[in-house]
Amino acid sequence: MLVALVAVVALVAVVAAAALPALPALRHRLARPVLCRAAGRCRRRLELRGTEVRLSQERRLRRLLPAGTARGSEVFRERHPLGQSCPTGAPGGQVPPLHPWALLRSCWGTDPPLQVWGGGGSTAPHTGRAAPPPGAAPPDPRLSPRALAPWRTALLSWVPGHPRAPAGWPLPTLYCTPVEAGTLPSRAAALRVQLLLALQERALHVLEAGLASELHDALAALHAGWPELAQDLALGRLSPQPGLPEAVRGRLQALLVPSAARAAELRAECARGPEGIVQRLWPQLEVVVVGTAHGAEQLYCDALRRADCKGLPLYCPFYRAAGALLGVNLWPEEPAPRFLLCPDWAFYEFLPCPAKEEPQTVLLDELWEGREYGLVLTAQPGEYRCRAGEVLRVAGFHKQCPVVEPVRRESQALSVRGESIPEDRFCQSLCRAVGMWPGARLVDYVCVESALLGTSSGAGAPHYEVFVELRGLRDLSEGQRYKLDQCLQEDFPIYKSFRFKGSIGPLRLHLVGAGAFARLREALGTPLPMPRVLREEKLLQLIQSTVIS
CATH class of the missing domain: 3.30.300 (GMP Synthetase; Chain A, domain 3)
Known part of the structure; x- marks a missing residue:
């Protein structure tokens, strides 16, 4: 009863703070402990569900089927044939914005729509310890207080025509890069503007990108155009460029403050070459977070680790496919991301590879370590047994939940x-x-x-x-x-x-x-x-x- 009362008080505090746009710092301060407690609650829930995978999957399937439908995975598979490819989902396959109501419901309810380990700077873990093997207990999910500090996370991401806040917006002052900068019609312009605003803030703790290729291209633009960027920093201006409307440029330029010292530092560090440039430009940086770092994006991650991001952990918190959130990476120190498939987030089926003429799916608790499987999803009501077009390799298990590595896309x-x-x-x-x-x-x-x-x-x-x-x-x-x-x-x-x-x-x-x-x-x-x-x-x-x- 006391826990429920505390949660209600926290909810009232967050909502009340949201109603005070003149006090964003207060809202940030009130929301941050709620996020941290929610992350711990969700982690404990995952640990519990990991010991009863089949039961969790059957429960999830019942919630996805209409009321009055015959229950059970066997009946479900008999009545619904394997579908075609999954719908594309949200633009870019990104996680929808996280609201305080959804956050707190995920702590109380039996059907959490979104868990809180990642999604931005709000997810950066402690990175000062080695990662255990998949069968061992994952690291503590408590968030680094420095990673959640106001204005200490920069976002490099392009989502044209979709003006919405990133997943961490319950902390309104978390990002030093405004949402409007990422919605410009030009990808090159969006990444350059976000990069310039990030360079202005020397004390960054988290550098975040929607895709590894976005971070790769933003840093390539830095290497090619650092003299112009340094001049803009020194003058506190945003130079005109294609794809940057004049009205938007005026609003974004108001966020810049002239800094000759920061411009001089940028010139000096860029002249030394690309190796370790990210850590040198932002000495307090703790982690680089990328929304997708596997499959086709692995090539960019390898290049970043070799040069620009050398010495920093490159962390991909989530596994998403077909617009659905499916798994979480509990081993941030490992270079190749591996994801724990969460039994509460979707109903999973798997087609063993190589495919047979009459394919028969296996369920989440029937996988074998070391084998590859094609992913079949039932993640939304009415969208049953869709082929996600992804091939996964089972790298191990945490309790009964498989730990997987995305291997390839069948369409490629x-x-x-x-x-x-x-x-x-x-x-x-x-x-x-x-x-x-x-x-x-x-x-x-x-x-x-x-x-x-x-x-x-x-x-x-x-x-x-x-x-x-x-x-x-x-x-x-x-x-x-x-x-x-x-x-x-x-x-x-x-x-x-x-x-x-x-x-x-x-x-x-x-x-x-x-x-x-x-x-x-x-x-x-x-x-x-x-x-x-x-x-x-x-x-x-x-x-x-x-x-x-």
Whole structure:
């Protein structure tokens, strides 16, 4: 009874503070302990549910089905055939904004819509200890007080046309980057404005990005344009640029304060080179948080760890698929993100890989460690047994809950003759080939099946075309270009067989200029993980226009 009374008092305090826009600092101060207590409550709930996975899943399924429907997972699977791909969900697959009412309901109710471990700077964990193996007890989820300090989190994220607060808005002064900066029509303009506002605040504790590629591109813009950024900092101005409306520029410029000292520091640190630049520019930074850091985004994470973010933990708190929140990363120190699938958040089914002719799904408590599975979701009422298009590998278990690693997206496989080269394995072959080119380092890549090129592909057999951005090489010899085709033949016997028969033609490799992929991501129009196989002619034409060799 006392706990319920305390919760009611806390709720009244948060709502009362929300009604006082003139006192945002008070609202921040009142909401922060509520968030921290809610995180602890949700963690304890997850620990409990981890010992009764089948019961939790059956309970979740009952809540997703209409009243009066026959209950039980066996009956459900008999009556509902496997569906097609899942709906896309929220724009960019991002977590919806977190409101105090939803937060407190997640602590009391039996059906929490959103748990509070992540979603922004409000999630940064303590990072001063090593991560345990998946079977061990995960680290304490209590939040670092410094990570929740006002104005000490910067957000680099582009969500065009969707003006909504990030997931941590119960702490209204958490972010030093305003929401309006992320909704500009131009991705490049949005990231530059957010970067400039973040550079103004030297005492950042958390640097957050919606995607690893957004952080990667923002830092690339820093390396390319730091003299202009330093000048803007010194003058306290926001320079005009394409995609930044004049009225919006005036409002955002009012947030800048001239600082010659900070501008001088920026010039000095950028002149030293990119290695460790993030830690040098923000000496009090504790963690870099990214909304998506696996699959296609892993390439950017690896590059960030090697250079710009060297020495800092790169933490991806959530696993999301098809617009649904599915898992939480309880091991922030590990470089490859792994996620504990939460039995209360969706009803999960899995298709063993490789797929069989008559696929039969297995449930959350029937998985085997080390095996790969295609994900099938029932996450919303009326959307039953949808194929998420994601392949997961079971890395271990915490109690009865599986700990998974996202491996690849089924839609990103290459196939011109039914050979199906998966996204992750193609990347491995490409990296192996690049390793044979002295001085070269892979920055980015994308693939195209020759059918998309139409008559421009020539009269030869169907083939792959690959566009790469490299550092350390300005041109590729014919011998170097052939190395990738040779690696694919060595790694994929079926591809080699088709190449030997002549039914698949030789791979064609193209080198593109710096910044080509940043422009490609802007042309996508939505903040989604980087596609590795292009399916649209306009995107193909854009990347073709950037070829330099």
